Structure formats: structure tokens, C-alpha cells
Amino acid sequence: MTSITDDALWEELVTSALLGTDRRTPPDTVTATGKDAPAALLDAAAIHTVRRRAGLVPAPAAARPEPAPDDTRRHLPVPARRRLAQLLADRSAPSSGGRRGTAPDLTELLPQWLAAANEQGYRVPPPLLPALLDAARARTDLRPQALAFAGALGLWLARFNPEWKFALRGSSGGGALLPDVSDEDAVQRLWEEGLFAERVALLAAVRAHDADRARTLLTGTWPTERAEDRLMFLDSLRTGLTDADEPFLEQALTDRSRNVRATAAELLSALPHSALAGRMAARAVSCVGPDRSGDGSSASIAVEAPHECDADMQRDGVVPTPPTGRGERSWWLGQLVEAAPLTVWAERLGGRSAQEIVALPVADGWGEELHAAWCRAALRQRDADWSRALLGPPGTPPQTGPGTSSLAERSKLLATLPDEERAAWVAQFIAAHGLSEAFQLLGVCEVPWSEPLGRAVVDALDIARDAGSYPWSFSGVMGLAERCLDPAEASRLELLTATPDEVEGASPGAGGYWSEAFQRLVSTLRLREAMRQELMPPA
Known part of the structure; x- marks a missing residue:
């Protein structure tokens, strides 16, 4: 020594x-x-x-880590493995002068590749796992799909690198290797000793098999869980939420964490027969009803917002302090209407349908506040009829329609409709109003876009090109088209890759820029098709 x-x-x-x-x-x-x-x-x-x-004395040898868990999923085909390495390396060279050029943007295709690989049930090649975890660390949007693809091996490896600790607390479970849910001892052991990501995945698996058993697990450790963990566990109850969850959620209304209380109240209000939904309905209908102050020649809605936010309202999830710039009474009213079952309004307003109720005038300028609260209620309760009413006809200008004019609210409402109906509504909206206000709406449509929606987008881009403007104001929609158009549209788009003749009044060089943008779109669609073929299992 x-x-x-x-x-x-x-x-x-x-x-x-x-x-x-x-x-x-x-x-x-x-x-x-x-x-x-x-x-x-x-x-x-x-x-x-x-x-x-x-002279140094050797230190005692550290305990060897447990072997990595087996992954029984299929191996990637060799072409797909090479493609993944290319996507993770991002070999697309940036174009000069800030222009994107005609080459596909590989970084934007990685999420789509991961989703397709997960659907096919492939496992990550171990040599590419570190690069995959690095990519997920840098991009939070990649994490759900990347951790699912990484599987249990990804969780195992993440324990040895502090930079990958996000994987150990991922809410998706990260593809954790779970015990048979019928093995009560193994389930209990993992629930008590597992990583947070493993416990979230375990709770979801047990809940899908036996919801009562999942609630028993949760209530057994609930008082000792950290506040942020309680919130995540509570949030996992959204899937498969039933009336049987009500007693547990009612107890959570008294939790010491404000966020936990708010989430419990939100979940209870999504149960139309819950006691909380009934209490909120009683409060809401006392504030909103038929306007009886006129001469009766036309129906309308009257609103009398609450004058206070008492202790019972706060226990049921009503936040007393409004955000900056919001009035207290309108803030309280919105929360009450949002949490009330939408079914109460037909009885309260003369048996009218959702479309008829939304079309009624609202007295004293409360219309925007009331419609916004109904939008949030339709989202919370996943009510397609009310979503259709609040969306209004796609061809009607948003500012003059009977429902909401907010594009953000419209995009959320669209998400409650079936895929085909959603795509058809957006296609008609684009045909009537163009692309200037369609970006948010396109973002909630199923990928790949249906043929009518894809054609509506391409036709609108073609019209914009013929108008002679630069394509930069449509770069967001063009980027979505690269990721969401059906690759089968590539052949039809070939005609648009040619540089058009400049028309009078056109921006100088605009035709060349449009040609470049459509070339990139076509090459990206063909690359996506090649990626799909590479991921197909061998015959």
C-alpha cells in the first residue's frame, strides 16, 4: 500500500x-x-x-449484472436493419442556402419506421440499441415507439447509463418483460420491486385481464407512492374506465396532490352515471337554461354564471383561481359545464338534439364560453354526436358556422369521429377553404391519408402552385404530405415535378421551387414504400 x-x-x-x-x-x-x-x-x-x-490493493470485484432478458420477438430482415442504421445515423446531407433540396428528410421518417416495426412484432438489433436510446433521449416524440421497440433489453441496458434514465420512468412501460398476469406471486413481486416503467406496464396488463385485481394492486401501495407516480397510475385508468372505478376515484378526490385530485375529478366526470357527474349536472343546469325573458317568438339560451366557488365545488375538481385574464365567474361556469354529462342538455333545453342546441343563440355574449365548455365535454366524454354539432358543416366558414370557430378545438373534436368520417370532413373543408387553415386538422387524420383526403391536399397544392406564389407558406402541409400521403400517389404526382412556365404576376423562380418540393415529395413517398417492403416478413 x-x-x-x-x-x-x-x-x-x-x-x-x-x-x-x-x-x-x-x-x-x-x-x-x-x-x-x-x-x-x-x-x-x-x-x-x-x-x-x-502497491495498489485490488478492490473487491463488483457483483456481475443479471443477464439481459430474452426477447422472443422476430429478428429484423437484413434490409430493414440496414435502413434503421441509416435512419439513426441521419445521413441526409443538409442542402446549401437553407433549401431542403429533393432528398427525403430521414429524421422525419424514423417515427413512422418504428411504428411499422412495432406493428410487425420485430425486436431491436442489439448493436443498434445504444443509437436508438440516444435518439429517444434527444427527441421525446420518439420515446413511446422507441421504448416499445427496444423492449425489455432496452430497459436492462438503460440501467447502466445515466443518460438513458428517461427509459426507466417512461409511462409506456418500454416494452418491459412482464410475468404471466395469472401468476399472482410474480405480479405482486414486480409491483412491489419493479421499476416505475415496469409497474405502469404491469398495471395496464393486469387491468386488461382483471380490472378488480389491478385496483387492488393500486390501492395496496397508493398511500406510499410519490405524487407524480400516483398521477401517472391514475392516468392509466383512462383505458377501460368503468363505473367500478368510481369508489377509488372518489377517494382520490381528497388526495394531497392537486393534480391527482383534478385528474380524479376529470375521470369521474367521464362516467355519466357517477355521483360527481350528477353533482356537476345539477350545478350546470342551474346556470344554463332556456331564456324566458323574451317575447317567446324565438328560443335562446340564458346563462347565469356562479357567484362563488364553494368548498364542495373545489372538492369536485373546480379550480377556484382563474388564469390571468380570465374572469372568475366565466372560469367557474366553464368547469361546471365541461364536467356535466352532455345528456342533460336535451332535457334541459326542450328535448332538442345536439345540432339544434348548438344552433340556439346564447344571451348576453356567453355563446363563446358555453360552446368552448361543450367542446371540452364532448372530448372528455368522447361524444361523436356533440362533436359533429360543434364542428358544423365543413363547407361553412368557421366564423359564421353554428359551432366553434377555433381550429384547435375543431382538430380535437375531429379526433372523436371515426377515421373515414374524419378524413372526409377535412377533405371537404380543404375543398371549400383551401390549405391555409387546414394544417391542424390534417394532423389528426389517420395515416396514410384516405384517397379522397390525399387528392384534396394534392389538388389544393396544385392550385397554389398555379397561382404563382412561393411554396414556403405551404411547407408545413408539404411536410405532412411527405409523411402521410399514401405512397401509391407517387406516380400521379410525377406530372407536378416538372418546372411550370412562369405566368404573368408569378413570383420569380417560384416554379422551380415548386418543382423541387414535388420532387422531394415523390422521392419520400417512394422511400416510404421501400421501407414498408423491407419490413414485410419473409415469405
């Missing part, structure tokens, strides 16, 4: 080397002087280094 004297000697040698032998006299072990002193100092340091290393 190295002595204290040896340590002091080593410090002297290091100090002399740092300051120089001209400014610091070397220790006595360095006998040379003058110009030979530096070389002698280095020789002494080398000898002393060997002595120090030779």
Missing part, C-alpha cells in the same frame, strides 16, 4: 512538473540540476508511478 511519504513525494513531483524546475526545486530524489533537471524529473515521476500502481 502506498505510504503517506510516497503520497507527499508524488505531490512534490507533480508540483515541480507543473511549475517547472526553474521555479520549483525538485525533491531530493531528482539529483540532476540545470538543463538535465527536467528529464530527470520525468524519469523520477515514471519510476514513482510504477511504484504507486504496484
Whole structure:
């Protein structure tokens, strides 16, 4: 073992080397002087280094990690494995001058590739796992699909690198290797000892098999869970939410975490027969009803917002303090209407349908607030009839329609409709109003886009090109088209890759830019088709 004297000697040698032998006299072990002193100092340091290393006592060997879990999913085909390596490396060279050029953007195709690989049930090639985790660390939008693809091996590896700790707390479970849900001992052991991601995945698996057993697991450890973990566990109850969850959620209304209380109240309000939904309905209908102050010649809605937010309202999830710029009474009203079952309004407003109710005028300027609350209620309760009513006809200008004019609210409402109906509505909207307001709406449509929707987008882009403007204002829609158009549309788009003749009044060089954009679109669609073929299992 190295002595204290040896340590002091080593410090002297290091100090002399740092300051120089001209400014610091070397220790006595360095006998040379003058110009030979530096070389002698280095020789002494080398000898002393060997002595120090030779005197070290080996530390006890650390315990070997448990072997990585087996992954029984299929191996990737060789072409798909090469493609994944290319996507992770992002070999697409940036174009000069800020222009994207005609080459596909590989980074934008990685999420789609991962989704397709997961659908086919492939497992990650181990040599590419570190690069995959690095990509997921840098891009949060990749994490759900990347962790599912990484599987249990990804969780195992993430324990050895602090930069990958996000995988250990991923809400998706990260493809954790779970025990048979019928093995109660194994389930209980993983629930008590597992990583958070494993426990979330386990809770979802047990809940799909036996919802009562899942609630028993959750209630058994609920008081000792951290607030953020309680919130995530509670959020997982959204899938398969039933009236049987009501007693547990009612207890969560008194949780010490405000976010947990708010989530419990939201889930309870999504159960139309829950006691909380009934309480909210009673409060909401006392504030909103038929307007009886007129002459009766036309029906309308009257609103009397609440004057206070009492303790019972707060227990049921009503937040008393509004955001900056919002009035208290309108803030409270919106929360009450949002949490009330939508079925109460037909009885309250004369047996009218959702379309008829939304079309009624609202007195005293409360219409926008009331419609916004109904939008949130339709989303929470996944009510397609109310969503259709609040969306209004796609051909009607949003500002004059009977429902909401907010594109953000419209895109959320569309998500409650069946895929085909959603795509048809957006296609008609684009045909009537063009692409300027369609970006958010396109983002909620099923991929690949249906043929009518794809044709509507391409036709609108063609019209914009013929108008002679630059394509930059449509870059967002063009980027969506690259990721969402059916690859079968590539052949039809070939005609648009040619540079059109410049028309009078057109922006200089706009035709060339449009040609470049359509070339990139066609090449991206063909690459997506090649990726799909590479992921097909061998015959």
C-alpha cells in the first residue's frame, strides 16, 4: 500500500512538473540540476508511478449484472436493419442556402419506421440499441415507439447509463418483460420491486385481464407512492374506465396532490352515471337554461354564471383561481359545464338534439364560453354526436358556422369521429377553404391519408402552385404530405415535378421551387414504400 511519504513525494513531483524546475526545486530524489533537471524529473515521476500502481490493493470485484432478458420477438430482415442504421445515423446531407433540396428528410421518417416495426412484432438489433436510446433521449416524440421497440433489453441496458434514465420512468412501460398476469406471486413481486416503467406496464396488463385485481394492486401501495407516480397510475385508468372505478376515484378526490385530485375529478366526470357527474349536472343546469325573458317568438339560451366557488365545488375538481385574464365567474361556469354529462342538455333545453342546441343563440355574449365548455365535454366524454354539432358543416366558414370557430378545438373534436368520417370532413373543408387553415386538422387524420383526403391536399397544392406564389407558406402541409400521403400517389404526382412556365404576376423562380418540393415529395413517398417492403416478413 502506498505510504503517506510516497503520497507527499508524488505531490512534490507533480508540483515541480507543473511549475517547472526553474521555479520549483525538485525533491531530493531528482539529483540532476540545470538543463538535465527536467528529464530527470520525468524519469523520477515514471519510476514513482510504477511504484504507486504496484502497491495498489485490488478492490473487491463488483457483483456481475443479471443477464439481459430474452426477447422472443422476430429478428429484423437484413434490409430493414440496414435502413434503421441509416435512419439513426441521419445521413441526409443538409442542402446549401437553407433549401431542403429533393432528398427525403430521414429524421422525419424514423417515427413512422418504428411504428411499422412495432406493428410487425420485430425486436431491436442489439448493436443498434445504444443509437436508438440516444435518439429517444434527444427527441421525446420518439420515446413511446422507441421504448416499445427496444423492449425489455432496452430497459436492462438503460440501467447502466445515466443518460438513458428517461427509459426507466417512461409511462409506456418500454416494452418491459412482464410475468404471466395469472401468476399472482410474480405480479405482486414486480409491483412491489419493479421499476416505475415496469409497474405502469404491469398495471395496464393486469387491468386488461382483471380490472378488480389491478385496483387492488393500486390501492395496496397508493398511500406510499410519490405524487407524480400516483398521477401517472391514475392516468392509466383512462383505458377501460368503468363505473367500478368510481369508489377509488372518489377517494382520490381528497388526495394531497392537486393534480391527482383534478385528474380524479376529470375521470369521474367521464362516467355519466357517477355521483360527481350528477353533482356537476345539477350545478350546470342551474346556470344554463332556456331564456324566458323574451317575447317567446324565438328560443335562446340564458346563462347565469356562479357567484362563488364553494368548498364542495373545489372538492369536485373546480379550480377556484382563474388564469390571468380570465374572469372568475366565466372560469367557474366553464368547469361546471365541461364536467356535466352532455345528456342533460336535451332535457334541459326542450328535448332538442345536439345540432339544434348548438344552433340556439346564447344571451348576453356567453355563446363563446358555453360552446368552448361543450367542446371540452364532448372530448372528455368522447361524444361523436356533440362533436359533429360543434364542428358544423365543413363547407361553412368557421366564423359564421353554428359551432366553434377555433381550429384547435375543431382538430380535437375531429379526433372523436371515426377515421373515414374524419378524413372526409377535412377533405371537404380543404375543398371549400383551401390549405391555409387546414394544417391542424390534417394532423389528426389517420395515416396514410384516405384517397379522397390525399387528392384534396394534392389538388389544393396544385392550385397554389398555379397561382404563382412561393411554396414556403405551404411547407408545413408539404411536410405532412411527405409523411402521410399514401405512397401509391407517387406516380400521379410525377406530372407536378416538372418546372411550370412562369405566368404573368408569378413570383420569380417560384416554379422551380415548386418543382423541387414535388420532387422531394415523390422521392419520400417512394422511400416510404421501400421501407414498408423491407419490413414485410419473409415469405
